[in-house]
Amino acid sequence: MTDPSRPTTADAIAISNLRFAWGGRRRFGLAVDTFSVRRGETVFLFGESGSGKSTLLSLVCGVNKPASGQVEVDGTDLGALRGAARDRFRAERIGVIFQMFNLLPYASPLDNILLPLHFAPERRQRCGDPRAAALDLTDTLGLSRSLIEHAPAADLSVGQQQRVAVARALIGHPPLIIADEPTSALDAGAQSAFLDLLFERVQAFGATLVLVSHDARLATRFDREVSLSDIARTHREDAA
Ligand SMILES: Nc1ncnc2c1ncn2[C@@H]1O[C@H](COP(=O)(O)OP(=O)(O)OP(=O)(O)O)[C@@H](O)[C@H]1O
Numbered sequence: 001m002t003d004p005s006r007p008t009t010a011d012a013i014a015i016s017n018l019r020f021a022w023g024g025r026r027r028f029g030l031a032v033d034t035f036s037v038r039r040g041e042t043v044f045l046f047g048e049s050g051s052g053k054s055t056l057l058s059l060v061c062g063v064n065k066p067a068s069g070q071v072e073v074d075g076t077d078l079g080a081l082r083g084a085a086r087d088r089f090r091a092e093r094i095g096v097i098f099q100m101f102n103l104l105p106y107a108s109p110l111d112n113i114l115l116p117l118h119f120a121p122e123r124r125q126r127c128g129d130p131r132a133a134a135l136d137l138t139d140t141l142g143l144s145r146s147l148i149e150h151a152p153a154a155d156l157s158v159g160q161q162q163r164v165a166v167a168r169a170l171i172g173h174p175p176l177i178i179a180d181e182p183t184s185a186l187d188a189g190a191q192s193a194f195l196d197l198l199f200e201r202v203q204a205f206g207a208t209l210v211l212v213s214h215d216a217r218l219a220t221r222f223d224r225e226v227s228l229s230d231i232a233r234t235h236r237e238d239a240a
């Protein structure tokens with residue numbers, strides 16, 4: 001039997017014949033015939049609001065499953081992994097900054113940052129001392145220690161929560177970083193501190209980065225700019 005976690009291609013992300021549709025009254029469908037991102041590449045993904053960027057990222061992270069086709073991350077077909085195995089694969093390999101952050105509201109920011117490591121022993125090991133690694137990230141992002149150790153995450157401002165989500169994605173150097181509008185709530189200073197940290201980490205560890213933003217000024221820092229409409233076909237249909 002082949003080991004499903006063994007890389008078989010040089011691509012960090014390889015999508016083929018992907019089809020997906022949300023349920024509900026206003027069905028939105030997304031089709032991507034082929035799209036790939038090389039290991040170590042940085043990609044700026046853009047497109048109109050509602051065009052399907054977050055939907056595509058949810059499929060790359062394995063949060064949603066395609067109706068058909070393949071999404072491979074580091075040579076592993078996410079569709080071949082079942083529930084818990086897919087969650088563990090994501091925790092080990094992918095640092096995700098969700099557009100809505102997805103923090104646990106009653107847990108402290110620090111516990112939120114450390115959370116993926118509970119499901120990812122290799123990533124935890126790469127941290128050395130996880131607490132020190134978390135504090136190093138939050139110091140760089142300008143979050144005070146008393147704030148991240150004591151307040152429930154829900155009590156933080158939106159911009160502070162966004163930086164907690166950033167630290168949670170970067171801890172333990174995941175080889176793939178998926179960032180969905182990670183700077184939307186940050187002021188200019190916090191935004192450049194985050195981008196400097198992000199690119200420094202990406203370069204130091206040879207990580208792959210896919211970042212979605214409406215802020216076209218950020219695009220110049222990336223290897224490649226991709227318009228969602230160039231790689232995906234979408235359709236909408238109103239249920240009767
Ligand atoms: N959880 C959901 N359930 C049902 N339909 C959804 C869901 N999330 C998104 N959609 C549908 O998918 C479409 C694309 O949404 P998506 O969030 O992927 O767009 P986006 O490009 O990320 O937009 P934005 O730039 O505003 O974040 C939406 O217009 C909506 O119709």
Ligand SMILES: [Mg+2]
Binds near residue numbers: 053054180
């Ligand atoms: Mg979105």
